Amino acid sequence: MSELLEGLVIAHLGQGIAVEYDDHIILCQTLRRLETVAVGDKVLWTYSSPDQGRIEEILPRRSLLSRPSRNGKIRPVAANLDTVFVVFAVEPHCDFLLLDQYLAVCENHNINAALILNKTDLTQSDAIEAELLTYKNLGYALYRVSAWSNSGLDELKAVLKDQVSMLAGQSGVGKSSLTNAIIPDKDLKTNTISATTKHGRHTTTAATLYHLNGGGDLIDSPGVAIFGLAGLSEYKLAYGYREFQAHIEHCQFNDCRHLKDKGCAVRLAVESGEISNSRYQRFLKLREKMPTEYV
Ligand SMILES: Nc1nc2c(ncn2[C@@H]2O[C@H](COP(=O)(O)OP(=O)(O)OP(=O)(O)O)[C@@H](O)[C@H]2O)c(=O)[nH]1
Ligand SMILES: [Mg+2]
Ligand SMILES: [Zn+2]
Known part of the structure; x- marks a missing residue:
């Protein structure tokens, strides 16, 4: 087997992946589905021909x-x-x-x-x-x-x-x-x-x-009309509103959805002005738009 080299994915192109290695850019294919590789990935790859490569492994990601x-x-x-x-x-x-x-x-x-x-x-x-x-x-x-x-x-x-x-x-x-x-x-x-x-x-x-x-x-990155919530659950969406975090634990029920639930501490904080109402309204809108399988 030829030598494994460490490279950096600098672009994901339709027909392959641009990997930077030692100041060159090599077009690589991958044995896995191409969609699993992302820009910013560190990868191990080998030459498959003098000017092309194949990605063998994605190194662990920190995010x-x-x-x-x-x-x-x-x-x-x-x-x-x-x-x-x-x-x-x-x-x-x-x-x-x-x-x-x-x-x-x-x-x-x-x-x-x-x-x-x-x-x-x-x-x-x-x-x-x-x-x-x-x-x-x-x-x-x-x-x-x-x-x-x-x-x-x-x-x-x-x-x-x-x-x-x-x-x-x-x-x-x-x-x-x-x-x-x-x-x-x-x-x-x-x-x-x-x-x-x-x-x-x-x-x-x-x-x-x-x-x-x-x-x-x-x-x-290219502008996307719909970025989407990338699989966030309803629970994670609420957590994603960082000003909700300290209140969520004080909601009366631990499956509180922060809507009209009884004893909802998030809602209380919205009413008292501690949480911005426009952010809360957007939370409600995003929740509504959420694909049902995630709710
Ligand atoms: N007035 C003004 N116009 C700007 C400024 N920066 C960019 N533009 C203009 O805004 C338009 C869009 O700029 P792009 O840099 O292509 O925008 P983008 O976010 O990369 O767009 P996508 O690649 O489609 O996601 C172009 O007509 C730019 O000339 C700025 O600082 N001031
Ligand atoms: Mg652009
Ligand atoms: Zn609540």
Whole structure:
């Protein structure tokens, strides 16, 4: 058997997986189903031909972010993440429901989450500012940036250092523009991936990992209309609202659903204003949207 080499998955392409090894990018196939490998995975692989490889093993992951796929299955999005930065902006219309979904999934998978408000060069919205205050009070870091004017980027670069981060969020909020502004040789790498796969242009259809100059990695991911709850149960969704956690244990019944249940401490905290009503309303909405098998 040929030698096992350790590589890093930097992109999941339709027809294979781009693995970085010793400054090269090798297109690899895998014996398992391709969907089980995620960008950010460390893998053991072997050469199957002079310029192609085969993934033999996925090394243990320290975290995994997944989302539902079309056939009702859960698909890994990225592995070994430290922080997910949820990017949003005044334009396209800010979807706080999607934002809460990302935060709830991260909370349950022990991945840090932080917020990036992009496009600060545009006229900002008071309604968004009011919501942002809630997130800041919950301890979520917020970075205000503009990929166009480069404003706030130095501060953002400083927090990205020495960790693996992913930019997530709706299509059109500027994740790729921010990646361009942060990674000076981004195009070079994207072109190398395209050349490796002979696939023509590499669009943001696949999450792609880039190395930061000062250390650390940044993953640009495609915007997904429905990120989904990636298999979170009703119980985990409530836990994913981090301000509910301290109250959940005081609910009268331990199978409390935090709806109209008698003695619900979460609801009480909403009524007293301790928990933001808009976050609670979004919890209810997400709960309703939850596929029945998870309820
Ligand atoms: N005004 C303004 N527009 C921006 C800024 N950043 C990005 N845009 C614009 O927003 C649009 C979408 O940017 P992208 O970077 O492609 O957004 P994305 O989040 O990568 O989108 P997907 O790849 O579809 O998920 C483009 O027209 C950008 O030029 C910014 O800071 N200010
Ligand atoms: Mg993009
Ligand atoms: Zn309750």
